[in-house]
Amino acid sequence: MSNELGTVLQLFMRSLETGSVYALAALGIIIIYRTSNIVHFAQGSLGMFNTFVVTYMFTSFRLPLWASVLCGVAAAVGIGFLVDFLIIRRAKRVSSLAKQIITLGLIMVFLGLAPMLFGVDPLSLPRFIQSGDIGLGRASISYNAILNISLGLVLMGILFYVLQKTKMGLAVRTTASNESTARLMGVPTGLVTLAAWALAGVLGCLSGVMIAPTTTVTTSLMDAVQVNALFGCVLGGFQTFYGPVLGAYIIGVGRNFLVYYVSSIWGEQIMYLFILIFLIFRPNGLIGRKFVKKV
Amino acid sequence: MNDSSPSSSNGGPNLAAALFHSAYPRFILFGLLIATLPLFSGLGLMKSSTLNYIGNVLVYAVAALGLNLLLGYSGLISLGTAGFMGLGSYIAAYVSKDMGMSFWAALATAVLIPTLIGLLIGLISLRIEGIYLAIATLCVSEILLKSFEQADSITGGMQGKSVSYPVLFGHAFNRSSTYLMLVVVLTLVMMLTHSFVNGQKGRALHAMRGSEVAAQAMGVNLLQYRLIAFSLATAYSALSGVLYVYFVKFSYPSVWNLNLSLYVLAAVVIGGLRSIYGTVVGTFVVWAVPDLILKKLPVVGAINGLPYIFNGLLIIVVIMFAPQGISGLWLSIPAMKKKKLPPAGKEAV
Numbered sequence: 001m002s003n004e005l006g007t008v009l010q011l012f013m014r015s016l017e018t019g020s021v022y023a024l025a026a027l028g029i030i031i032i033y034r035t036s037n038i039v040h041f042a043q044g045s046l047g048m049f050n051t052f053v054v055t056y057m058f059t060s061f062r063l064p065l066w067a068s069v070l071c072g073v074a075a076a077v078g079i080g081f082l083v084d085f086l087i088i089r090r091a092k093r094v095s096s097l098a099k100q101i102i103t104l105g106l107i108m109v110f111l112g113l114a115p116m117l118f119g120v121d122p123l124s125l126p127r128f129i130q131s132g133d134i135g136l137g138r139a140s141i142s143y144n145a146i147l148n149i150s151l152g153l154v155l156m157g158i159l160f161y162v163l164q165k166t167k168m169g170l171a172v173r174t175t176a177s178n179e180s181t182a183r184l185m186g187v188p189t190g191l192v193t194l195a196a197w198a199l200a201g202v203l204g205c206l207s208g209v210m211i212a213p214t215t216t217v218t219t220s221l222m223d224a225v226q227v228n229a230l231f232g233c234v235l236g237g238f239q240t241f242y243g244p245v246l247g248a249y250i251i252g253v254g255r256n257f258l259v260y261y262v263s264s265i266w267g268e269q270i271m272y273l274f275i276l277i278f279l280i281f282r283p284n285g286l287i288g289r290k291f292v293k294k295v
Numbered sequence: 296m297n298d299s300s301p302s303s304s305n306g307g308p309n310l311a312a313a314l315f316h317s318a319y320p321r322f323i324l325f326g327l328l329i330a331t332l333p334l335f336s337g338l339g340l341m342k343s344s345t346l347n348y349i350g351n352v353l354v355y356a357v358a359a360l361g362l363n364l365l366l367g368y369s370g371l372i373s374l375g376t377a378g379f380m381g382l383g384s385y386i387a388a389y390v391s392k393d394m395g396m397s398f399w400a401a402l403a404t405a406v407l408i409p410t411l412i413g414l415l416i417g418l419i420s421l422r423i424e425g426i427y428l429a430i431a432t433l434c435v436s437e438i439l440l441k442s443f444e445q446a447d448s449i450t451g452g453m454q455g456k457s458v459s460y461p462v463l464f465g466h467a468f469n470r471s472s473t474y475l476m477l478v479v480v481l482t483l484v485m486m487l488t489h490s491f492v493n494g495q496k497g498r499a500l501h502a503m504r505g506s507e508v509a510a511q512a513m514g515v516n517l518l519q520y521r522l523i524a525f526s527l528a529t530a531y532s533a534l535s536g537v538l539y540v541y542f543v544k545f546s547y548p549s550v551w552n553l554n555l556s557l558y559v560l561a562a563v564v565i566g567g568l569r570s571i572y573g574t575v576v577g578t579f580v581v582w583a584v585p586d587l588i589l590k591k592l593p594v595v596g597a598i599n600g601l602p603y604i605f606n607g608l609l610i611i612v613v614i615m616f617a618p619q620g621i622s623g624l625w626l627s628i629p630a631m632k633k634k635k636l637p638p639a640g641k642e643a644v
Contacts, residue, residue, distance in 0.1 A: 039429070041429075087611060087615070091614065091615050094614060094615065094618065095370075097370055097372070098614045100372065100426070100429070101560065101564055101610060101614055102614050104372075104557050104560060104561075104610065105606075105607045105608070105609075105610030105611040105614070106607065106611070107557060107607070108554075108557055108603045108604070108610070109607035109608060110607075111554065111600060111603045111607070112599075112600030112601065112603030112605075113600065113604060114600065116598050116601075119599070120599055223552075223553070227433060227434075227437055230430055230433065231430070231434065234430050265445050266445070268437075268441060269441055269442065272434045272435075272437060273438070276420075276434060279427065279431070280419055283422065283427070
């Protein structure tokens with residue numbers, strides 16, 4: 001295998017890993033958008049907070065990593081329930097714009113809660129599989145990266161299966177298409193949104209646990225993930241569940257290749273510029289349909 | 296920002312009453328009131344550091360007034376406030392320090408360039424659904440923030456960029472006179488905003504807020520007026536950035552992150568949409584209350600991240616229970632005195 005091809009392959013695998021992180025977060029955002037009609041700006045902050053829970057369990061209580069992650073997932077479910085039950089459900093009367101402002105308020109609350117509960121010192125979280133690489137010609141990829149990629153793909157596979165093939169998924173899709181009609185038809189929309197917030201929290205937590213070993217666990221851990229996941233949604237369009245996931249992977253791949261081949265400093269900015277320009281030509285995303293505004 | 300003012304039209308014989316009813320003298324009175332604050336610190340009634348907090352409030356109030364025009368009238372969120380503020384501050388610093396130009400040249404370029412960029416972003420994103428503006432401005436803000444960190448030769452990178460107090464009308468300003476400059480600029484901006492929203496363009500924006508379809512039927516070009524609101528918001532943020540860099544004398548990349556944009560949004564929501572005084576009060580609540588009051592409290596004051604929790608919860612509570620913000624509560628006081636129900640804030644944001 002030629003040197004060049006090896007580099008490309010390695011870059012591609014690494015992009016898939018970052019892509020999985022973005023895709024999981026993006027899936028959380030789109031699930032909230034489809035069920036509660038809110039652009040969830042706090043997805044990253046909730047993920048950051050739950051990753052703090054995982055890290056705190058791991059470092060302070062010396063739990064094994066898998067048990068810490070379970071604690072984080074439990075916290076994510078609990079917080080998701082609380083957010084929906086205490087805030088979103090009670091804000092039915094306010095406009096969707098106001099609900100978005102609520103999620104911006106949530107960002108601030110969790111930004112403040114994290115240092116209050118877990119201290120201001122940056123923590124660190126190890127990888128699931130500490131060492132070991134698979135050689136692919138001249139390229140190599142760590143077992144941990146393969147775990148992350150496959151975890152992302154398997155999770156999304158299960159979710160899409162549930163969404164498309166089961167009664168539960170049908171309830172979610174009905175709620176997404178028209179909430180009040182769904183309620184009239186006997187769909188328990190309250191349960192659906194409750195589950196959606198919990199699920200989004202879990203997806204955010206998992207993406208946080210995946211990205212944490214590459215950096216330190218601070219309040220800004222998920223900033224880049226949040227931004228890229230949102231752009232994934234824009235790129236893929238807000239109308240389908242799989243569009244944002246696709247968009248997130250494209251951003252993961254595009255970003256890494258631009259950073260490697262074009263400029264390590266300006267690569268990411270160029271990626272964002274491309275997205276802005278793309279919006280001019282396809283304002284509703286890759287798979288988006290046109291918004292039809294009814295009077 | 297409909298501080299209902301019968302103003303010039305009543306033309307009563309009583310000059311004092313007419314002055315009191317007219318909006319502009321009240322703005323000037325308000326400005327004079329804030330301008331006297333340094334006297335208190337001179338007399339030792341107020342700590343000198345308190346004046347810094349108040350000065351910051353004045354700086355951020357300008358950006359918040361801009362965002363209030365955008366959010367209050369066109370219902371659009373911009374998350375690029377911090378980015379445009381940062382851009383304004385760096386351009387002002389670069390033009391006045393590295394190029395050695397005058398304060399006025401720095402001010403003009405530092406407001407003009409971000410406004411043009413904002414216009415471009417608006418043209419792209421406003422053609423689509425409203426929510427894209429929030430995401431597009433977030434995108435631009437990220438690009439700008441990264442550029443502030445990387446473009447060492449212009450921004451000084453992570454070390455930041457320093458400037459000195461402005462030189463105006465042949466005088467080198469000090470801290471007190473720069474503070475007065477902030478007061479003058481804020482008062483002018485408040486007056487400008489008042490006249491804008493009560494003018495022809497403001498009425499079109501009002502119509503748009505009521506019903507976009509009806510406004511379109513009346514010949515209001517939605518894209519054009521959204522663009523006007525967004526460019527004004529951008530220009531205000533850039534101006535606010537210029538004021539910041541001259542008052543604080545430093546500009547660091549870490550200041551201009553998303554959290555700052557959220558703070559400005561919090562100020563607008565808490566103060567009350569479309570209220571000029573409300574916005575200034577909201578800015579005070581967001582920036583000064585955590586540092587000046589909450590931190591002095593016994594147990595609560597020791598909590599890390601307290602300002603974030605305070606402002607975040609306040610946003611959520613205001614949106615859910617008092618959508619008109621502080622100004623709405625203020626306006627409902629007379630109604631409550633008359634034993635009437637306060638105006639139900641159902642129209643929300």
